[in-house]
Amino acid sequence: MAEPQYWILVGSAENLEATQAHGFTVQGFKSRHRKKAEAMRPGDRLVYYVTGIQGFAAIARVTSDAFEDHTPIWKSKDPKKAAEDYPWRVQIEPEIALPPGVYLPAEDIALQLHHVQKWPKDHWRLAFQGQLHRIDEHDYELIRTALVQAANRQSVAP
Template identity: 40%
Template sequence: GRASRARRTRSACGNARSRSWATTSSCGGTRGAGRRRYSRGDRRHTGRNGIVPKYWMVTQGPEIFGKTRELGCSRHAFKSTRSKMVYRIEAGDALVFYVTGKKQIAGAVRVTSGIVEESTRIWQSSKKPDELYPFRVDTEPLVELDEEQWLDAEPYHDRMEWTQRWPREHWTLAYQGNLREIPEGDFEVLLADLQEAAQKAPAKA
């Protein structure tokens, strides 16, 4: 009946979401048409193991993101000041990287582990020499771009939901802080454009 058809439709959406994250080219041809609004009653797509993923905007300087790239985007680290928020990150969530100074969106990864706290010095910032970035998580790339392919973040202010809390002339305020949860629709807009940029990249020799 209708109920069983609805269940099959929701299941298919969840499976499609998992497949769309598998490679950078799987949904690169689909661009976000604009902002999508979500209410508390909306049903979000489930990811692997039936867990509803969360989506995070991660703000860091070039040195920190450079170390993550050096590690093949297999791990990332968060500031010690984010002790409460980081433990909300779970395997299956997605991170999108915003690089300060450049003011650009640089890539996206899927989280593959829970948060662990470590004291070994791996990520270092010349602006914060005493910061260990102790909260760390394993990841796998969704989209990796060369620096010249990074996306300017300013135009996305008008296309995304979460940025509307700040006035257009002060759009960078949306990226203050190391970590911020964003709506699924905003993540989809960014992921599609990142994938499109990756597809347009010239083939490496």
């Protein structure tokens, strides 16, 4: 079996909630990301980055190859793209999910990520423009470790 690929999925809190409402069983990608979706394989990991909040919220494991479906689940915030139905999809299962409304601030680890090194330090947020990005195993493990620690803090919080 091939080594897993790692991806950062950038989206709104509302779209994360839509994925959560579907039990973290399916994830859709915008129409322009067909080739990236088709490159995904079972075993790949999706890291959820929430725009506006600038935080990581979850990691899911891809459990299927990509397929096309136009059932409305997610919404684009761009009024010009209101018809976008995120047609390229994969089935997923959750690995780590912080409680709804709880996020790991990306700023805490962003400058340690290889993916972010392409931008000037004070513009690290540019690394999270666009919906879908491949990342390396180093970045995935760094985010995963921080999410596990954040989840553990949540479970012991009063």
